[in-house]
Amino acid sequence: VSVTLGAAAGPVVVTAAVTGLAAVKFQVTVNSQPRPTVNDHGVVSLVSAQSPLAPGGLASIYGSNFTLPGLAFYGLPSADPLNPSGPLSVPTSLGGVTVSMGGRAVPLLFVSPSQINFQVPYDTPNGSANLTVTAGNTSSLPAYFGVFQTAPIILVYGDNWAVAQNQDYSVNAADNPAKVGDFITVYGTAAGAVNPAVPTGQAAPVSPLSKVAD
Numbered sequence: 001v002s003v004t005l006g007a008a009a010g011p012v013v014v015t016a017a018v019t020g021l022a023a024v025k026f027q028v029t030v031n032s033q034p035r036p037t038v039n040d041h042g043v044v045s046l047v048s049a050q051s052p053l054a055p056g057g058l059a060s061i062y063g064s065n066f067t068l069p070g071l072a073f074y075g076l077p078s079a080d081p082l083n084p085s086g087p088l089s090v091p092t093s094l095g096g097v098t099v100s101m102g103g104r105a106v107p108l109l110f111v112s113p114s115q116i117n118f119q120v121p122y123d124t125p126n127g128s129a130n131l132t133v134t135a136g137n138t139s140s141l142p143a144y145f146g147v148f149q150t151a152p153i154i155l156v157y158g159d160n161w162a163v164a165q166n167q168d169y170s171v172n173a174a175d176n177p178a179k180v181g182d183f184i185t186v187y188g189t190a191a192g193a194v195n196p197a198v199p200t201g202q203a204a205p206v207s208p209l210s211k212v213a214d
Contacts, residue, residue: 036097036133038063038143043131046117047153047189052146055124056200057190058109061116061143066135067095072112077203088203090119101131107201120147121200122193150192150212163187 017023039062044051046058053059067073073095077088092098092105099106099118110117116133126149130142155163164172167182178184194210204210 033068033136033138034065035138036063036065036135036140038131038133038140041145043143043145045151045153045190047155052148052151053120053129054148054151054190054192055120056122056192056194056198057120057151059118059120061099061118061131061133062114063133063140063143064114066097066116066133067111067113069113071095072110073097074110075108087199087205090201092201096136098134099131100134101129106131119201120190122197123200150190152188152191154186154188 011027013025013027015023015025041051042062043053044060044062045053046060049060075091075094077090079088080086090107090109092107094108094111097108097111097116099108099116101121101124104121106121107119108116109119124147126147128144129147130144132142133140157163161173164178164187165185166172166176166178167184169185170176172178172184191212193213194204195213196208196210198204198210
């Protein structure tokens with residue numbers, strides 16, 4: 001017996017009847033999109049597109065069916081409506097998509113059909129870790145990846161130029177170099193735990209400044 005279901009998502013009751021026999025009813029669930037799939041070795045650093053990852057670092061998930069075609073969502077830091085004066089936090093759900101590690105949703109920065117950017121929780125232990133992607137009411141199989149205590153990497157742009165600012169906050173470049181003796185600010189990720197600790201997904205406070213933990 002074949003049954004043609006509609007395009008709407010949700011539970012559907014199907015009734016099967018044969019002349020002379022009692023009708024049989026059963027329920028099925030219709031999904032509006034296919035099951036999300038993470039590529040083999042598809043959990044990597046956001047910057048280098050390689051592994052391993054480190055606690056607190058930014059990472060990407062590559063795969064398919066994370067959202068419906070053509071949809072993309074950005075996770076912008078915002079205050080809790082119940083505590084508007086509190087710290088800014090990145091959402092853990094975007095467009096009905098969540099990523100779970102150890103049974104806990106992680107902060108999401110970007111979600112599209114084939115890529116998700118997220119933050120690795122600061123309390124992730126060293127060794128092998130895994131995550132699942134849930135889109136709507138379907139989840140991917142667990143995707144495994146390695147986590148090191150620290151795996152620092154500098155953000156780059158253009159022809160492998162470091163993302164850095166000179167002491168006057170201008171962008172450091174070949175035609176705008178830093179002066180001898182000046183301080184520069186270099187941007188990177190995955191340096192590991194910091195002290196004082198910053199909660200996963202929250203913006204770091206201006207004071208006191210957090211430093212990479214020993």
